[in-house]
Amino acid sequence: xxxxxxxxxxxxxxxxxxxxxxxxxxxxxxxxxxxxxxxxxxxxxxxxxxxxxxxxxxxxxxxxxxxxxxxxxxxxxxxxxxxxxxxxxxxxxxxxxxxxxxxxxxxxxxxxxxxxxxxxxxxxxxxxxxxxxxxxxxxxxxxxxxxxxxxxxxxxxxxxxxxxxxxxxxxxxxxxxxxxxxxxxxxxxxxxxxxxxxxxxxxxxxxxxxxxxxxxxxxxxxxxxxxxxxxxxxxxxxxxxxxxxxxxxxxxxxxxxxxxxxxxxxxxxxxxxxxxxxxxxxxxxxxxxxxxxxxxxxxxxxxxxxxxxxxxxxxxxxxxxxxxxxxxxxxxxxxxxxxxxxxxxxxxxxxxxxxxxxxxxxx
Amino acid sequence: xxxxxxxxxxxxxxxxxxxxxxxxxxxxxxxxxxxxxxxxxxxxxxxxxxxxxxxxxxxxxxxxxxxxxxxxxxxxxxxxxxxxxxxxxxxxxxxxxxxxxxxxxxxxxxxxxxxxxxxxxxxxxxxxxxxxxxxxxxxxxxxxxxxxxxxxxxxxxxxxxxxxxxxxxxxxxxxxxxxxxx
Numbered sequence: 001x002x003x004x005x006x007x008x009x010x011x012x013x014x015x016x017x018x019x020x021x022x023x024x025x026x027x028x029x030x031x032x033x034x035x036x037x038x039x040x041x042x043x044x045x046x047x048x049x050x051x052x053x054x055x056x057x058x059x060x061x062x063x064x065x066x067x068x069x070x071x072x073x074x075x076x077x078x079x080x081x082x083x084x085x086x087x088x089x090x091x092x093x094x095x096x097x098x099x100x101x102x103x104x105x106x107x108x109x110x111x112x113x114x115x116x117x118x119x120x121x122x123x124x125x126x127x128x129x130x131x132x133x134x135x136x137x138x139x140x141x142x143x144x145x146x147x148x149x150x151x152x153x154x155x156x157x158x159x160x161x162x163x164x165x166x167x168x169x170x171x172x173x174x175x176x177x178x179x180x181x182x183x184x185x186x187x188x189x190x191x192x193x194x195x196x197x198x199x200x201x202x203x204x205x206x207x208x209x210x211x212x213x214x215x216x217x218x219x220x221x222x223x224x225x226x227x228x229x230x231x232x233x234x235x236x237x238x239x240x241x242x243x244x245x246x247x248x249x250x251x252x253x254x255x256x257x258x259x260x261x262x263x264x265x266x267x268x269x270x271x272x273x274x275x276x277x278x279x280x281x282x283x284x285x286x287x288x289x290x291x292x293x294x295x296x297x298x299x300x301x302x303x304x305x306x307x308x309x310x311x312x313x314x315x316x317x318x319x320x321x322x323x324x325x326x327x328x329x330x331x332x333x334x335x336x337x338x339x340x341x342x343x344x345x346x347x348x349x350x351x352x353x354x355x356x357x358x359x360x361x362x363x
Numbered sequence: 364x365x366x367x368x369x370x371x372x373x374x375x376x377x378x379x380x381x382x383x384x385x386x387x388x389x390x391x392x393x394x395x396x397x398x399x400x401x402x403x404x405x406x407x408x409x410x411x412x413x414x415x416x417x418x419x420x421x422x423x424x425x426x427x428x429x430x431x432x433x434x435x436x437x438x439x440x441x442x443x444x445x446x447x448x449x450x451x452x453x454x455x456x457x458x459x460x461x462x463x464x465x466x467x468x469x470x471x472x473x474x475x476x477x478x479x480x481x482x483x484x485x486x487x488x489x490x491x492x493x494x495x496x497x498x499x500x501x502x503x504x505x506x507x508x509x510x511x512x513x514x515x516x517x518x519x520x521x522x523x524x525x526x527x528x529x530x531x532x533x534x535x536x537x538x539x540x541x542x543x544x545x
Binding site for chain 1: 445
């Protein structure tokens, strides 16, 4: 977004009368030959602050799915994900019956309405940021970010549908009587067919979802000569529900409802970024490398700072205590049908090593 | 018509046309120019086909879509590691049609529940076309050890394939603007 060069002199063309210029042009080759690009000095460059791109969706609605076939077996709308295979070798086909993004109060996707996504004063951003500001040393980092979290004095509670300013750290606002809000209802209804077995219908709905504070950062690793990343998902919804229905959607089983659901997932961090690759047989590899063990003798036998190399001790102390590297899951209440199981918390999960490889099950 | 009147009329026409002929384009001064307000915008209707029948390459691997033994979609392969494998968006084909995608510059200084006033700036507004008609749109996500299927030792693993057909509802406006301190 930044040019290291600037146009020193404007084109001469605009200053000379057309006819004179045409003659000059013939004589000198071109009138614009005087315009030059000159390097900016380090001082000038350091004063430039680049602009990213902000994106906001206004009055947005998205809906697609698969219709039930008519008498002739034709379908007006189809949305399928195929090419998968079960471990016993049967083809798996996911028929997406309905995927929607709608305003709050959609009644599980039945009444679609518009919603804003992102705020003009705190939009979704695509930006190249200075790595030194976010703990990634001497790198330019490509960042895709949801609206940033804000100070609790100005923000809104992330769960409450009636949240007012100053009640929390989320930037996106809930819907009010005269404003559509910035928290969409999102849902996915799908039929998972394994071979000829089409019995599995799974529906997932999130009401008034907020992903403020989420981001994906990508940069290059010099040592491994590879693209690396850092992914943080902060997903909060007052109600996340999962249920199974008959294929026509008429009769449904018990609904699993998770109220006040908050997931903070951190995959990769500044010290252990996540690597993406494809191996020699054409399978995906997602890897979070283990952190290097301390050099022998740098941590004292009693594990205290006094008997250890201070810098090494501080490094591991930060790695094991920094809450930014940890993943958390909070569920306010977990219920199945009319049975409540109370709240659940899984806190402080640290991914120390991760190696995911896809495997081809095709014969 | 009386002959004399006809002559007078012709003369008047000739004079008026010659008067038009001396009319020139004058420069607008800065003040006049500052009062000019542009009304701009683009209204687009589109019909985009990607390899609907088959691509331009015909060889042992690629061919017409009606030839069951050949692949007919477009292929995009990219690599994230030096000497690593290739991520592939494969067999991209189909047809999208939409009517009424709009593009304009919009000045926002109100609305958005108070944000418009604080924002007070210009955005590029892309008005989504309400419905986009997908006709047999397909693509596959895959991993491969070589960029091209015709390369020696080619091995590819398809991860999953997506197929879309029919009207997709896509309503609203996409607003794009610079952030930070330009």
